[in-house]
Amino acid sequence: MPDRNSPALEFRDVAKTFTLHLRGGVQLPVMAGADLAVYPGECVVLGGPSGAGKSSLLKMAYGNYRCDRGQILVRDGAALIDVASAPPRQVLSLRRRTISYVSQFLRVIPRVGAREVVASAGREGGMAADVALARAEELLARLNLPERLWDLPPATFSGGEQQRVNIARGLIAERPILLLDEPTASLDAQNRAVVVELIRARQAAGAALLGIFHDTDEREAVATRVVDVTAFAQKRAA
Numbered sequence: 668m669p670d671r672n673s674p675a676l677e678f679r680d681v682a683k684t685f686t687l688h689l690r691g692g693v694q695l696p697v698m699a700g701a702d703l704a705v706y707p708g709e710c711v712v713l714g715g716p717s718g719a720g721k722s723s724l725l726k727m728a729y730g731n732y733r734c735d736r737g738q739i740l741v742r743d744g745a746a747l748i749d750v751a752s753a754p755p756r757q758v759l760s761l762r763r764r765t766i767s768y769v770s771q772f773l774r775v776i777p778r779v780g781a782r783e784v785v786a787s788a789g790r791e792g793g794m795a796a797d798v799a800l801a802r803a804e805e806l807l808a809r810l811n812l813p814e815r816l817w818d819l820p821p822a823t824f825s826g827g828e829q830q831r832v833n834i835a836r837g838l839i840a841e842r843p844i845l846l847l848d849e850p851t852a853s854l855d856a857q858n859r860a861v862v863v864e865l866i867r868a869r870q871a872a873g874a875a876l877l878g879i880f881h882d883t884d885e886r887e888a889v890a891t892r893v894v895d896v897t898a899f900a901q902k903r904a905a
C-alpha cells in the first residue's frame with residue numbers, strides 16, 4: 668500500500684507562459700506560483716473557468732509541456748523525480764511505471780485494433796501478454812465497447828467509442844498516479860457511470876488522481892477535493 672502521508676505528485680511554485688513564435692513572440696502567461704499536492708487515495712478535481720490552465724497543469728505533470736519555473740515532483744517508488752527538470756528518458760520511464768494520462772482524445776495508431784491498443788499499454792506497464800489481453804477484454808466489455816469492434820483500428824470509431832478505448836488504455840496498467848482530462852466528455856450516461864466506478868476503484872486502491880470534470884454530478888461523484896486553478900492565475904497577475 669502506498670504511503671498516504673506524503674504526496675504522490677506535487678507542484679511547487681510552478682509557472683507557465685506560452686510564447687507564440689508564429690505570432691511575433693506574443694507571450695501568454697497562464698500561471699505562476701502554482702502549489703498543489705496530491706496524496707495517494709485522493710481524487711483532486713481542477714476547477715476554474717475555460718482557459719484558466721487546468722489542462723496545462725496535467726500536461727506539465729505528464730511532461731508534455733515544460734514549465735518555466737518550479738518543480739513537479741513525482742514519487743517513483745522510493746525516489747522523488749522532478750518532471751520539470753528530468754531528462755526525456757526518465758520521463759518516459761515514469762510513464763511506463765508511475766503515471767497514466769487519459770487525454771480527451773485517443774491518439775490512434777494506424778492498423779492496430781482496439782483490443783491490442785489497450786493490451787499493449789498493459790504490457791508496457793509490465794503485465795504478461797496473456798494477462799494484458801484478458802484485462803483488456805475485461806475493460807472493453809465493462810465499458811460496453813461491442814465485441815465486433817475489438818479487432819478493428821479505432822480510427823473510424825465514434826468519439827465516445829474512441830474515448831472508451833482511451834480510458835481502457837489509461838486504466839489497464841493501474842499506475843500509482845492517474846491524470847484525467849475530461850475522460851467522460853463524449854460518453855453517454857451509462858458509460859459515464861462505468862467510468863466513475865472505475866475511477867473510484869483506482870482511488871480506493873490508493874492511486875493519486877488529478878482530473879478535470881466539467882459535469883457537476885460526476886465531479887461530485889469522484890472528487891475528494893476541488894482546487895480552483897484561478898488562484899494560480901491570480902498569483903501570476905500579482
Ligand SMILES: Nc1ncnc2c1ncn2[C@@H]1O[C@H](COP(=O)(O)OP(=O)(O)OP(=O)(O)O)[C@@H](O)[C@H]1O
Binds near residue numbers: 685715717723724
Ligand atoms: N500549446 C499551447 N500554445 C499556446 N497557448 C496555449 C497552449 N496550450 C494552452 N494554451 C493557452 O493557455 C491557456 C490555458 O489553457 P488550458 O487548456 O490549460 O485551459 P483549461 O483551463 O484546461 O481550459 P478548458 O476548460 O477550456 O479546457 C489558454 O489561454 C490557452 O489558449
